[in-house]
Amino acid sequence: MDRVAVVGIGHSKFGRRTDVNVAELAFESIKKAVDDAGVNKKDIQNVIIGSAGGWYEESLPAVIVNEYAGLDGVGTMRVEAACASGSAAVKTAYNSILSGEAKIAMAVGIEKMTEVDTLTSIELIGRAGSYMWEFENFGMTFPAYYALYAVAHMNKFGTTEEDMSRVAVKAHHYGAMNPLAQFQKEITLEKAMGSQVVSWPLKLYDACPLTDGSASVILASEEVAKGLTDTPIWIKGVGYSSDSANLSRRSDFVGLQASVDAAKRAYAMAKVTPDMVDVATCHDCFTIAELMAYEDLGFCKKGEGAKMIREGQTELGGRIPVNLDGGLKAKGHPIGATGVSMAVEITKQLRNEAGSHQAPIKNGVGLVHNVGGTGHYAYVTILSRN
């Protein structure tokens, strides 16, 4: 099987970007990725756009984005896997190279969530479950989905609201080091604990913000990659899975089975074990999600996620540093861009280009964990220097 490498990365400033439209925002990361890869954009054969859409005015973002960037005539599509749309885009671009169809392909993650008002955004995300049985009569929201998991996890394993707040404090600590993050201010445990309850036990500081942003990666076949760069970052494993749309059909509420299954597949394909991971991005749309991810990805035993954060095992200098870019919580979570943004961060880390928040790289292995919905979709991507 041919190998596929990340050869170019680009990332826009995340935040409330009222200064740009969808195409202009996507262009910011596309241009950086093209420059970083040193490719002629005419040589990019496939452009896969990851975007959930619905909160910005364009219905066909793929063609709008490509046209603006002068990428006409390429093979293209918009892919949707909710908050994992970005990873789905990376996987689709990766497949186009593996199949021999393309030598160079690009995945662009883009979302613009703040063109509609906040309550409408909350409504659109809340509808992203099993509409008739969860929203129509009961008004589920996304914080409510993860709160159901939080309560079950607290009840079974003794995880506390303070444990969850610690995740937020860590996220803001690293977000403050990332100039592209939406929030660049440290917060205290007291501030996180005292913030407004959104859906008990989750509070404002347990939740990621609504964000506009884009991220792009350029992938190339082995032969092309070696000609372009001395530091290709190889995609060694891609695992994905899915679970019920309707939460009442899940067997339990203390972890995401789709994450467990996706991780198993990715580890097997990459031939690595969790203890070999030098650095990871975990899907922390809510603080409880990061704690469950530690467990679901095998960084610790089931039920010990809270222990990891209490002991600082996922901080810089800890056993497996997680979300050193600020995570979804502080960097922001432009739904379709997030998976690509994670791939950008892990590529930077493996290239030793992360500056103030650089993790020590021993085995050369990094992991991207990207969840769509409440474990409706899950993607785990393993990147490696070797």
Add this chain to the structure above:
Amino acid sequence: MEQDQALHSRRSITLKFDIPISKTHEFWDALRQSRFVTTKCKKCGQVTFPPQADCPRCMSNEFEWADVGPDATLVTYTYVQVTPASFAENDPYIIAIGEFAGGLKVLAWLEGIPHEKAKVGMKLKVEERTSKEGNPFYVFVPA
């Protein structure tokens, strides 16, 4: 960022969906008669909630209606204080997942109890309600 300009689009749309329920309308009909039922596959015996006309296990389309509950146990819950736009007129609500004997789980509001009193493991009953628009729905209440 310096002064940003936005064109406030004047072309607004309202989306209201007519959701077909022909295949499983008996679920809603039964609710009006205070019965909580769901689909059971005649071929393989699979009981499914939400009700569905086609069996997700054996793919048969022959099913019958089976009574569920009314007794359930609270598996997990949350107290929603920030509600979505179309629930703006509602007071905050508790959303619970209750499990019936046999393992079938249902998500619904939990009414008749202050949120501080909700507790994992507590006994619940499912009851029918009628929405302001006259549509039947269902909630949990403490048993």
